[in-house]
Amino acid sequence: MENLIEQTTDYEKERRNNERVLRRQLFRDLIEGEHAGDLSERMKSMQPFGRDVTPCGFTIFIVELNRYGQFQQNFSPSDQNILKFAVMNVLNEIINDHHMSGWMEWISSDKLGTIVCFKEDTPDNTILRTVGEKCHDWINEHLRISLTMGIGSVVKKPEEIHSSYQAASSALHHKLSLGQEAVVMSDDLPGQSHYHRYQYFQSMSQFVREFRLAGDGWRIRLDAIFQSFINDNLRNEEIHLQLETLMKILEREVGELSENLASKFKGKLWEEMWTSLIQASSLHEVQRIVSDWLTELFQTYVSVNESKSYRALIEEIKKYIENNYSNPDLSLKHLSDRFQISGKYASYLFKEEFNTKFVDFLVHLRMNRAESLLENTNDTIQDIAMNVGYANAITFGRVFKKVVGVTPGDFRKLKNTEKKY
Structure with missing residues (x-):
């Protein structure tokens, strides 16, 4: 009698193991779209959603555990299994509360796949999102696990479940740009990417x-x-x-x-x-x-x-200014573009090395050259202005008088008078 009981027990255990393997294989075939011809018959035979359930539609939920490496570091293998089991139970309970059934399998170490079966009318996206957000919030609050959920499209037949799975997976692949850590629905995805x-x-x-x-x-x-x-x-x-x-x-x-x-x-x-x-x-x-x-x-x-020693750099900048002071576009912005340093840094270097501001240094060069041209040539005031980096004689004259103390015209007259004597 004891041997018979033991054989019966072993047989029952083997039968359950075989049934579990067949169910897991059916789950894989459904989400991957394999053996599409007999999926409906196999589901009727195994009845994964219960004997009295007649499905009127399906969708896929994929739960992804965020920061899985950190999850593995924080918990022992046995605690990880307990927490994963808790995630499955919470999701299953919330799905049942909304008059649906769920069939779950861990499709990878950090992803839980769930085929959701609609027992009644097909729910709208608001209800599906609510299920996902309730699951996320409860797990985040009570289990302290960060997760993201991708929800696929609604389909009618078992042979179409793989397309819902692909949509849910695609939703997870867009979770960063869509900015939704909790729930990303496939309907949230754009029609096409403008990625160039x-x-x-x-x-x-x-x-x-x-x-x-x-x-x-x-x-x-x-x-x-x-x-x-x-x-x-x-x-x-x-x-x-x-x-x-x-x-x-x-x-x-x-x-x-x-x-x-x-x-x-x-x-x-x-x-x-x-x-x-x-x-x-x-x-x-x-x-x-x-x-x-x-x-x-x-x-x-x-x-x-x-x-690094800035002396070589500032000397190079100084020589550049001396050779290009006639350029009306010469400025701190111009120097920053030319020498790949910020304008503020160029100004700082000038002040440290020459104890003067860049603008004052530039004006000093231009006015010295202008004085020489006024004294030694017959060029017009406008020509001299352009020669030393000013677009017009008015601006040049205003700066010249401020620095030298007289207008360019009076300076020239003064120098010509000195030459006579």
Whole structure:
């Protein structure tokens, strides 16, 4: 009798295991669209939603555990299993509360797939979103687990479930640009992406230029790049690719300036930053991570620039001004573009080296040259004005009188009178 009982128990255990394997395989076939010809018959046979349930439609929920690496670090394997089991129970209970049935399987270590069966009329998107948000809020509050849920399109037949799964998966791939950490529905997705890679290369070049100028313009450029991610509805992978490209361009431009700067693009801290970026569950979080890292890099970059001897640079700028003072467009902006430094930094260097402002230095050069031309040539006042960098005689005359004390015409008369005696 004991042997018979043991054999019966073993047989029942094997039968349940076989049934579990068959159910899991059916689940896979449904979401992947495999063996479409017999899906309906297999569902009728296994009755995964209960014996008395006649489905009138389906949709797919995919629950993705955010920051899964951190989840694994914070919990032991047994606690992870308990928490995953709790996630399944919470979602199943909320689905049942809305007169639907759920069939769940973990399709990967961090993703729970759920086929939702409608027992009555097909619910609208508002109800489906409510189910997802209730699940998210409860789990976030009580289990302290961050998750994102993708909800697929509504379909009528088992053979169409794979299309709902594809839509839910696509929704998750847009969670960063859509800016919805909790629930992303496939109907939220844009009809088409306006993603143009060449536009991002242009934006990145402008960003790097501002970064090298050592001003705050790079922060504005960075904000614009992230806004473009939203406007273009980029997939998560596309956002990561664009940021990786940006980092490579930046490394090429500034990494060669010093070993300290080059080290910022490799090593443990770099890997930790990039891992956090990949695991981020919202675009706001991605931008914060990138901005914090760039701020630290920028501080190092400025320090490297300031630690170098500026005398060679300022002498080069001084010679450039002496050779180009007649250019009416000569300004701090012009110098910043020419020497790849910020206008504020150029002004600071001038003040430190020559104890004078850039504008005063430039005016002094122009007025000295103007005095020589007025005294030694018969050129008109207008010609002299243009020769020393002024567009018209009026502006030139006003500056000349302020610096020299007399008008250009009176200065010439005075010099001619002195020559007679």
